[in-house]
Amino acid sequence: MMASRSCRIRLTFMIAASALMCIMAVGALLALRPPTIRSYDDQVAYALRARRIGYQEIRFGEMYPDRVNRQYGEYVGPVTIAVYVTLSDGRDVAGWVECRRIAENCTLSLLDLDMRRIPLPEFSRQRAWPWMEWLERTVADLWN
Numbered sequence: 001m002m003a004s005r006s007c008r009i010r011l012t013f014m015i016a017a018s019a020l021m022c023i024m025a026v027g028a029l030l031a032l033r034p035p036t037i038r039s040y041d042d043q044v045a046y047a048l049r050a051r052r053i054g055y056q057e058i059r060f061g062e063m064y065p066d067r068v069n070r071q072y073g074e075y076v077g078p079v080t081i082a083v084y085v086t087l088s089d090g091r092d093v094a095g096w097v098e099c100r101r102i103a104e105n106c107t108l109s110l111l112d113l114d115m116r117r118i119p120l121p122e123f124s125r126q127r128a129w130p131w132m133e134w135l136e137r138t139v140a141d142l143w144n
Helices: 002-032 040-050 130-143
Strands: 055-064 079-087 092-101 104-110 115-119
Touching (some): 040 079
Antiparallel strands (some): 079 092, 104 115
């Protein structure tokens, strides 16, 4: 009877340890996974985080050229998008995102932060699973 109970306790600890190791492995994989870039907002946020610049909000203004694009569709370009960032200390800075095409070869310029034509990461091509998007949003909300 005592040996049986001892065996159950060991088995319970082994299962708990295995589950904990699996959770830690999944957490490590999520932490090491590169960020998913789906929008200009994600691109600007990535550039600010890479330079350890805290921000509250990122807003976008007009896209130029608005009415004089010589190309249409997915190959429209070059484009310039006005960007406004509210920093964590409450200051507002303005700049622009320039792209050779609508979503390719983009750079960020925020002169008040001494950022001139900083290359931005390309948009992610892969489609993330809905549960992974939910998990990323939840983790991001916890960190903010």
